[in-house]
Amino acid sequence: MRARNLAVVLATIHRSGPHTRAALAERTGLTKTTVSSLVADLLEAGVVTESGAVRGGERGRPGVAVSLSGHRVAAMGLEINIDYLAACVVDLTRTVRLRRTRPADNRNSAPARILAELRDLVKETTAEAESAGLRVIGAALAVPGTVEGGVLRSAPHLGWRDVRVSGLVDVPFALDNEANLAALGELWFGSGANDFLYVSGEIGVGAGLVVEGDLFRGTFGLAGELGHVVVVPDGPDCRCGGRGCLEAYAGQDALLGELTSVRELVARLESGDPGAAQAVERAGHALGVALTSAVHLLDPGRIVLGGIFAPLFRWLAEPVSEELRARLGPMRGTPPALVVSGTGADAAVLGAAGLIIQRIIAEPAQLLGM
Known part of the structure; x- marks a missing residue:
């Protein structure tokens, strides 16, 4: 019961705080004595x-405001991408305290080597956070x-199958798909919308559907494989075994061609290069077909383009x-709003850190060993 009450009080502070202890008692239905004891545990x-004086104390007297602290507890988000490793540290107020990125060529690399490099990045970032x-x-x-089940079953662009990721950190650890976490990053750190389809452009093309503030994962957690929607039935072969998949037209490799980076592609576009413009226009039309x-199927009110998009x-x-x-035609009415991501390339690593923050808010008793 005490663990549940701790979660109720912390969730109330997170959702609508800061509040005085008296206001927390009123909002949660708990006694003032119980709230005071719970707040003492959360402070510890x-x-x-606790800071400042706000109205809401007993008999109209100013009370002390209780709010989330960004000074002591933090979460770490990590990402393995095709051409970089990333880490960030985010405190409980969702303020990013550290960001670190290491360029790397991770295509068809041995998992042991990449995980060792990521482990070094974790140690370096953890030490900075502790300082x-x-x-x-x-x-x-x-x-x-x-x-x-905590196993990376298939990552074709890395060349990995059935890789168990462990030993990176000495704290509770979670593993999830990049597009899923990017959608959550957009939810918690981006525009603030609670309903949208997030489209993640990387080497592959993934998607995450957020409905009323929750991520829809599908029966087996595989929802969102937008990159393998067929846009040209007799198109080129795809590494998934199919043909004419969106990824072959709008994935990073298809967009860049002989170029070495998205930054270089943007520079070509800004200079009016016709080849670059043609590649992006082709990708855009293919993406539009898949999104139709x-x-x-999903009827989203908003589509967010993120990652390299x-x-x-x-x-x-x-x-x-x-x-x-x-393609939607007059029967469908106005197409969904098409907007750019507010988190850009950081969406997945922010979503990873945010996932841990949400777990802390939901189960603060774990921090107290209850």
């Missing part, structure tokens, strides 16, 4: 702080592949919208 755990007075109490890792099917948004938006308007 370092997840809340700033933060205790990292959990971590989550975003990976470009399917995840089941997604709209018919974010810096390319001003060139992608028109061909994507053109396909949606043409």
Whole structure:
């Protein structure tokens, strides 16, 4: 019962705080004595702080405000991507305290080598966090592949199958698909919308559906494989074994061609390079075709383009919208709003850290060993 009450009080502070202890008692239905005892535990755990004087004390007297603390407890988000490793540390107020990225060529690399490099990045980032007075109490890792039971089942672009990721950190650890965590990153750190389809452009193309503030994962956690929606039935072979998949037209490799980076592609687009413009326009039309099917099936009110699609948004938006308007037709009405991600390339690693923060809010008793 005490563990449940701790969660109720912390969730109330997180959702609508700061509050005085008297206001917390009123909002939670708990007694003032119980709330005071619970707040004392949360103060000891370092997840809340008291500061300032606000109205809401007994008999109209000013009370002390209880709010989330960003000074002691933090979460770590990690990401393995095709061409980089990333880590970030986020405190309980969802303020990013540290960001670290290491360029790397991870295609068809031995898992042991990549995980060893990531472990070094974790140690380095953890040490920096500790020097700033933060205790990292959990971590989550975003990976470009399917995840089941804590095992990375398949990551074709890495060349990995059935890789168990362990030993990276000495704190509670979670593993999830990059697009899923990117959608959660957009939810918690982006525009603030609670209903949207997030489209993650990377080497592959993934998607995450957020409905009323929750991520829809599907029966087996595999929802969102937008990159393997067929957009041209007799198109080129795809590494998934199919043909004409969206990834072959709008994935990073298809967009870049002989170029070495998205930054270089953007520079070519800004200079009016016709080849670059043609590649992005083709990707936009293919993406619009795939999203038409997604709209018919899922009926999202908003589509968010993230990952590499974010810096390319001003060139992608028109061909994507053109396909949606043409293919949805008058019966569907106005197409969903098409917007650019507010988190850009950091969406997945932020979502990974945010996942741990949500778990702390939901189960603060774990910090107290209850």
